Amino acid sequence: MSGAGTGTGTRSQSPDRLCADAVELARDAAAQAAYPHPLGEYLGAVAEGDRLVTHLFASEEPGYPGWHWGVTVARAARARYVTVDEVTLMPGSEALLAPEWVPWSERLRPGDLGPGDLLPAESDDPRLDPGFAGPGEEIIEERAAEEGELIRRGGVADIAGELGLGRRRVLSWYGLQDAADRWEEGFGPESPMAQAAPASCLSCGFLMPMAGALRQAFGVCANEFSPADGHVVSLAYGCGAHSEAAVTPRPAQPAPPVIDHLAADPL
Secondary structure, three states, rough: OOOOOOOOOOOOOOHHHHOOHHHHHHHHHHHHOOOOOOEEEEEEEEOOOEEEEEEEEEEOOOOOOOEEEEEEEOOOOOOOEEEEEEEEEEEEOOOOOOOOOOOHHHHOOOOOOOOOOOOOOOOOOOOOOOEEOHHHHOOOOOHHHHHHHHHHHHHOHHHHHHHOOOOOOOHHHHHHHHHHHHHHHHOOOHHHHHOOOOOOHOOOOOEEOOOOOOOOEEEOOOOOOOOOOOOOOHHHHHHOOOOOOOOOOOOOOOOOOOOOOOOOOOO
């Protein structure tokens, strides 16, 4: 195979004369490959090596603007017959190309996960730290399970869960900060809704407190009429559905008409 598609072949200074003259041979091969679409104009030839030339033809393929057909022809040493070596559709300088491939782990966005999908966390995920470490910093699952059973019996599961007992991994400090930044971006004090709110969530009766390290900064909204219903909100967030929002004043009623019964209207 030639280096026509990759440009890595060794190109001579001048093309072989017999190969360069085989334009019609290359045109027939390109027309067969392009069928049923017509073949475009001839774009010239490129020397790929000794007795190796690629003829270029414009492509009329729908959806492939800027592409061209490359037909590489060759001949053996001291032979006078030229043969077709390769026919390929190649992109030109103005061709529309697919974007560079990105691994799935970098393409994934919030909301992409669907029913049945699995998204395992990497072993070195910076958002997680070991939940129960023993000698050699290895996770001891059996010991963690025993601790978890004792914790459940003792009724202090909330405290133990925060410490990571009974769980293989827990949120790291980086994971906590990442979550806090993400939550504040959606329902934080800088949002337009919070800027126009009569008061913050800290004084709202619909705020449900959170447990854990972020309980002093966040809670969960339980007001079905709030745009933040069911979401984690900053205590500095607020909306018009605040439980203590001022009652909307009723519009003033116009005064009753005054009728003068003592005078007569002029005719």
